[in-house]
Amino acid sequence: MAFNLAINNDIAVITFDDGKVNAVGFELIQQFNDALDEAEQNAKAVVLHGGEGKFCGGFDLSVMKADDKAKQHELVSKGAELIVRLYSFPLPVVVAAEGHSIAMGAIMLMAADLRIGKDADTKYGLNETAIGMVLPPFGMELAKARLANTSQTEALLFSRIYQGSEAVKAGFLDAAVPQEQVLATAMGYAEKLKMLPRQSFAESKIQMRKETIAKMQA
Known part of the structure; x- marks a missing residue:
């Protein structure tokens, strides 16, 4: 796993690229938390970048398909904690997703x-139902808060996978651009968002999301 944190002009760019699908395992979660610790101290905005042509294909299947149920539960729990941290993070968090998510x-x-995602030939969505799984409560509550009401049934129950403008309409993305523009576009937004007063931004975010966060943590 090539993991890198670079802070320039008050923007922390966290790049993670394992050369495959950027599966989320114990090591990656720890690296994220360490990077977020540093960003919280030394930056004014964060950009998450999965590397050229990719973002994240889900939890590490070597853990999730193994027989050790305790390890599976631990990984999902640590993943949930990371997601809650990102959702409540006191700095603006921008994603540059060049590939499948x-x-x-x-x-x-x-x-x-x-x-910010890619405008074509890239998959964004929740496939849990289609593969015989149930979305964990932290993911379900987040989806109900972030996805468009008109897309929740097809996204959560039918496992519809979206591309480009469809992913924007559903609520997985805010913008879809050509792949070569994804990171630059995300950085451009981060440059603007870093100017927001930190305390008011952080407090407003918590006020807006506290009910969903409580449900995610229940």
């Missing part, structure tokens, strides 16, 4: 404040 990847999108 499925399952936990889609949940990460919903936890961010602003999401």
Whole structure:
């Protein structure tokens, strides 16, 4: 896993790229938390970038398909804690998702404040129902808060996967642009958002999201 944190002009760019699908495992969660600790101290906005042509394909299947149920529960619990942290983070969080964002990847999108994705040939969505799973409560509550009301049945029950402008309409993305513009567009938004007063931004975010956060943590 190539994981990097770079802080320039008060923007913390967190890049994670394992050369595959950027599966979320214990190590990646710890790296994220360490990077967010530093960003909280030394930056004014955060950009999450999954590398060229990718974002995140979900939880690490080597754990989720193994026989160790305790490990599976631990991984999902730690993943939930990370998502709640992102959703309540005191700085603006912008995602640059150049590639597929499925399952936990889609949940990460919903936890961010602003999401820039690719405009075509890229999948965004929650496939849990289709693969015989139930979306964990933290993901379900987040989805009900972030997805468009008119898209929730097809997204959550029918496991519809979206691309480009459809993902924007459903609520997984805020903008879909050509792949070569994804990171630059996300950085442009971060430059603007970093100018917001930190205390008022953080307090307003918590006030707006506290009910959903409480349900995610229940």
